[in-house]
Amino acid sequence: MKCKICGMDINEKNYNFNESAFTNKNTIDNIIYCPFCGVSKKYLSENNEIIEIDSNLLNEDTLKILDHAVKLELFNGDFYNIAALMSKNDKVRKTFEALSRIEIIHSKVHQRLGGFANAPNLSKISYERYDSDNALLGLAKQKEEHAVSYYEKYKNEVNNMNLIKIFEALADVEKDHIILVKE
Numbered sequence: 453m454k455c456k457i458c459g460m461d462i463n464e465k466n467y468n469f470n471e472s473a474f475t476n477k478n479t480i481d482n483i484i485y486c487p488f489c490g491v492s493k494k495y496l497s498e499n500n501e502i503i504e505i506d507s508n509l510l511n512e513d514t515l516k517i518l519d520h521a522v523k524l525e526l527f528n529g530d531f532y533n534i535a536a537l538m539s540k541n542d543k544v545r546k547t548f549e550a551l552s553r554i555e556i557i558h559s560k561v562h563q564r565l566g567g568f569a570n571a572p573n574l575s576k577i578s579y580e581r582y583d584s585d586n587a588l589l590g591l592a593k594q595k596e597e598h599a600v601s602y603y604e605k606y607k608n609e610v611n612n613m614n615l616i617k618i619f620e621a622l623a624d625v626e627k628d629h630i631i632l633v634k635e
């Protein structure tokens with residue numbers, strides 16, 4: 453089985469990867485999401501399809517939107533990475549670690565779709581004032597809400613049908629993250 457969005461192969465060895473980032477878990481007999489980028493079952497393919505986009509067909513605005521999406525997801529991945537190191541509760545830490553890996557995969561998806569050769573170098577942000585797990589979870593919720601609104605706004609401004617689908621798939625993943633960090 454292959455994920456049409458991130459292109460990863462899903463099998464009996466990795467189906468439960470990142471499971472701390474999901475409210476409903478995959479089982480070996482019932483794979484309901486991609487363990488790498490988090491998209492739901494309808495984006496998984498039994499015959500190794502993947503959604504490809506020819507970046508030469510994307511207009512300048514769409515490339516800008518994708519470039520910004522790379523950065524948004526990288527910043528969020530970086531935040532979760534730091535939040536995991538700061539968190540005191542084991543379960544929260546595991547959730548942040550898994551979320552960090554998933555957001556970084558999202559940034560790589562956008563990088564590939566936009567045909568961008570290199571990941572950008574982002575400035576480091578200090579999260580020191582978020583000095584409890586609850587404060588970190590609160591910020592996580594804000595970041596996920598921002599990501600959802602980004603995808604929902606800009607899916608209407610890109611000039612490619614497949615990209616609209618991908619933005620919808622990723623918005624759903626981030627919506628699930630909002631539920632997860634609220635718990």
Ligand SMILES: [Zn+2]
Nearest residue numbers: 455458486489
């Ligand atoms: Zn995937």
